[in-house]
Amino acid sequence: IHTGRVEHVKPHEHMSCVMSSPGEIARVYKELSLYPSLSRADVGPVITSQYGGKYSNIYTEWSQRDLERNENVKFCRQYIVFHDDKSVVYSGASGNCTEIKGEVLSKDSPSGDMKAVVRESSVKGEDKQFLEVWSKNIKMKSINLSALKKHGKVYDDAQFGCLVWSHSETHLLYVAEKKRPKAESFFQSPELSGVGDEEDTIRTGKKDTVKGEQFVFHEDWGEALGDKSCPVLCILDIEGDFVSVLDGLPDDISPGQAFWAPGDTGVVFIGWWHEPFRLGLKYCPNRRSALFYMDLTGGKCEQLSSGKTSVCSPRLSPDQCRIAYLECSVYGPHMQCSKLCMYDWYTKKTSVVVDVIKRPGKDGFTGIYSSQLSPQCWSADSQRIIFACPQRSRKDLLMVDINTGRCIQQRFLISESDIGSWCLLNIERDLMVVSCSSPNCPPSLWVGFLPGIDSQENVDWVTLEDSEKLQDVDWQILTFTPPSEDDNSQYSNLEFDALLIKPKEVKDEVKLPLIVTPHGGPHSVIVAEWLLSSAVLCRMGFAVLLVNYRGSIGYGEDSIYSLLGNVGTQDVKDVQFAVESVLKSGSIDEQKVAVSGGSHGGFLACHLIGQYPGFYKACVARNPVINMASMIGSTDIPDWCMVEAGFVFNTDCLPDAAEWEKMLNISPIKYVSQVKTPVLLTIGEDDKRVPNKQGIEYYKALKARQIPVRLLWYPGNNHSLSKVDAESDGFMNMVLWMIQHFSD
Numbered sequence: 001i002h003t004g005r006v007e008h009v010k011p012h013e014h015m016s017c018v019m020s021s022p023g024e025i026a027r028v029y030k031e032l033s034l035y036p037s038l039s040r041a042d043v044g045p046v047i048t049s050q051y052g053g054k055y056s057n058i059y060t061e062w063s064q065r066d067l068e069r070n071e072n073v074k075f076c077r078q079y080i081v082f083h084d085d086k087s088v089v090y091s092g093a094s095g096n097c098t099e100i101k102g103e104v105l106s107k108d109s110p111s112g113d114m115k116a117v118v119r120e121s122s123v124k125g126e127d128k129q130f131l132e133v134w135s136k137n138i139k140m141k142s143i144n145l146s147a148l149k150k151h152g153k154v155y156d157d158a159q160f161g162c163l164v165w166s167h168s169e170t171h172l173l174y175v176a177e178k179k180r181p182k183a184e185s186f187f188q189s190p191e192l193s194g195v196g197d198e199e200d201t202i203r204t205g206k207k208d209t210v211k212g213e214q215f216v217f218h219e220d221w222g223e224a225l226g227d228k229s230c231p232v233l234c235i236l237d238i239e240g241d242f243v244s245v246l247d248g249l250p251d252d253i254s255p256g257q258a259f260w261a262p263g264d265t266g267v268v269f270i271g272w273w274h275e276p277f278r279l280g281l282k283y284c285p286n287r288r289s290a291l292f293y294m295d296l297t298g299g300k301c302e303q304l305s306s307g308k309t310s311v312c313s314p315r316l317s318p319d320q321c322r323i324a325y326l327e328c329s330v331y332g333p334h335m336q337c338s339k340l341c342m343y344d345w346y347t348k349k350t351s352v353v354v355d356v357i358k359r360p361g362k363d364g365f366t367g368i369y370s371s372q373l374s375p376q377c378w379s380a381d382s383q384r385i386i387f388a389c390p391q392r393s394r395k396d397l398l399m400v401d402i403n404t405g406r407c408i409q410q411r412f413l414i415s416e417s418d419i420g421s422w423c424l425l426n427i428e429r430d431l432m433v434v435s436c437s438s439p440n441c442p443p444s445l446w447v448g449f450l451p452g453i454d455s456q457e458n459v460d461w462v463t464l465e466d467s468e469k470l471q472d473v474d475w476q477i478l479t480f481t482p483p484s485e486d487d488n489s490q491y492s493n494l495e496f497d498a499l500l501i502k503p504k505e506v507k508d509e510v511k512l513p514l515i516v517t518p519h520g521g522p523h524s525v526i527v528a529e530w531l532l533s534s535a536v537l538c539r540m541g542f543a544v545l546l547v548n549y550r551g552s553i554g555y556g557e558d559s560i561y562s563l564l565g566n567v568g569t570q571d572v573k574d575v576q577f578a579v580e581s582v583l584k585s586g587s588i589d590e591q592k593v594a595v596s597g598g599s600h601g602g603f604l605a606c607h608l609i610g611q612y613p614g615f616y617k618a619c620v621a622r623n624p625v626i627n628m629a630s631m632i633g634s635t636d637i638p639d640w641c642m643v644e645a646g647f648v649f650n651t652d653c654l655p656d657a658a659e660w661e662k663m664l665n666i667s668p669i670k671y672v673s674q675v676k677t678p679v680l681l682t683i684g685e686d687d688k689r690v691p692n693k694q695g696i697e698y699y700k701a702l703k704a705r706q707i708p709v710r711l712l713w714y715p716g717n718n719h720s721l722s723k724v725d726a727e728s729d730g731f732m733n734m735v736l737w738m739i740q741h742f743s744d
């Protein structure tokens with residue numbers, strides 16, 4: 001029986017090809033975690049040099065794990081790109097990297113003359129937020145937003161947050177938490193009331209406090225948005241130094257993703273309905289929402305989209321005539337195939353530019369699977385929209401002509417390189433900034449001009465920041481057709497893929513240990529991009545199989561829908577089928593197969609060890625869904641449980657006994673008595689998506705059956721376990737657990 005402690009692993013005869021010393025593994029992890037990833041790129045205005053040459057500055061932001069400081073550090077680097085508006089003539093970095101500290105949000109003005117920054121800074125030991133306006137080398141304004149007390153903290157998340165200059169560059173628009181009156185106890189003595197709130201008392205002469213509200217529950221927007229409850233739209237009048245909070249919005253919606261309407265006549269935003277209660281938003285672009293316009297001249301708020309769907313990522317065309325946005329249906333699977341829609345500002349007509357793709361056609365286009373377009377996504381002629389999104393197991397760069405709705409791939413590099421995935425960081429005046437990566441190649445930064453609408457030319461990509469390929473890592477995409485007995489009769493003939501990442505040049509007699517990793521979601525996908533853990537595992541001598549079972553996004557909407565009501569069977573069988581197919585190749589050691597996954601991937605890992613007892617020698621599950629029936633009352637997305645179990649979700653109805661029974665029957669807990677595999681559970685204390693009690697439920701069930709189980713508890717971590725120490729500790733413990741149990 002396992003003692004709960006990881007014994008130092010002695011190199012085993014069969015393990016001779018796998019690195020097993022914790023010190024050595026940590027060294028490889030540290031080395032490969034040095035590769036940064038790109039999070040943002042802004043293209044500056046066109047400047048004409050004194051010699052007549054034109055150039056633009058590119059501002060980029062990167063993020064990198066700093067294991068010593070236990071932080072993800074953010075830094076910036078600028079590049080200069082000389083061009084003739086059609087092609088890049090010369091480019092290079094201008095200066096070194098600078099770490100960014102304290103910046104919550106930042107944005108250059110459209111002319112490039114000014115920069116706005118929301119900064120967090122500590123004043124006399126207290127965190128305050130400032131809104132700064134910089135011009136040339138001068139900080140023109142530094143407005144203490146905390147002292148103004150017009151609103152709470154400024155939102156910096158991708159869901160609601162924004163910082164947008166008006167076209168006239170006189171106003172700034174952002175989203176913040178609504179001001180909440182100060183709550184105090186019924187027993188607060190009058191003389192102490194308002195202590196610590198001197199500024200307010202001095203400024204207003206009265207204390208803005210309410211008694212008895214101290215312990216009132218405030219709903220939040222769920223996982224990773226626990227500090228967001230009532231967003232409000234705020235405007236700073238730069239000249240007048242005046243912040244106003246917009247009123248006149250419908251009471252039952254929460255605004256975000258705002259921008260200035262053509263001519264600065266008002267603001268356009270997405271509003272999410274929050275009645276009868278808020279449902280988690282992270283990874284859930286299927287929440288009822290609409291596009292709204294708040295007219296600042298007449299004070300009227302108008303709804304621009306139907307209100308029967310879910311919309312996100314509105315982007316105004318350069319000619320300011322159209323707004324493109326993504327749309328999908330409400331509830332149903334969390335991630336779906338989206339429509340690309342367009343609202344014409346002048347005719348007020350909405351059209352669908354790209355519709356849902358149920359099954360990919362001959363052109364190979366599988367549909368749009370994205371909940372966020374890049375900050376700018378339009379071509380300069382306002383006729384085309386560029387975006388990157390999963391297409392099967394790769395993330396591709398795509399262009400759509402708004403007149404025909406035809407999608408074209410912009411992957412000229414594909415013939416001469418093996419880039420796995422593309423990410424469009426931005427496009428401005430047809431200059432595209434992209435980041436590319438593969439499982440054996442960390443992210444690199446490229447620029448290229450979009451050819452004219454009638455041009456047949458390929459993009460001439462130029463690298464701004466290269467990255468070195470890991471010569472010892474190999475990857476391939478495998479495609480599987482499920483055996484006929486596992487075909488889905490309602491959605492038949494669906495294929496699925498898996499990514500196999502392996503050490504290169506393995507000696508013939510060596511058989512590799514295999515780590516099987518089904519992704520979470522389940523409507524998500526693993527694309528062929530840089531994945532730190534897979535690269536480290538490969539360096540250590542493992543093969544890694546990442547399975548995009550039926551139900552993954554990027555394969556057409558039918559694939560997504562095929563899984564509803566079939567979780568715990570169809571997805572489990574697909575993963576097992578992929579694993580057994582790979583084992584047939586003969587390059588894998590069948591006695592050293594382990595499974596690991598997070599969330600729904602953890603649900604699958606636990607199902608696999610329950611349904612195939614003894615097949616997997618070790619299992620590692622991060623915040624796994626263990627019992628859908630017990631989770632429905634505590635997760636931030638109860639609709640997920642109903643929908644994945646094959647039922648319709650309604651905010652006002654409780655599951656009936658049969659529905660509850662099915663949720664239990666399709667959960668991994670149902671198979672716990674068959675489990676033989678040792679299980680390592682990694683649990684985030686603050687997980688709102690899969691509450692930590694799920695992991696504990698499994699832990700107790702395994703302990704009761706004398707199955708080796710170890711639970712790692714990460715305080716201050718949520719569902720993703722992505723804090724630097726949790727992620728790195730989770731990785732180390734995962735590999736040591738596997739190595740230990742491979743030699744059992």
Ligand SMILES: CSCC[C@H](NC=O)C(=O)N[C@@H](CO)C(=O)O
Nearest residue numbers: 283520521524598599600635640
């Ligand atoms: C009620 S939890 C459902 C599982 C979860 N789905 C959406 O959040 C999940 O699997 N999440 C994935 C990301 O999609 C993860 O890896 O955490």
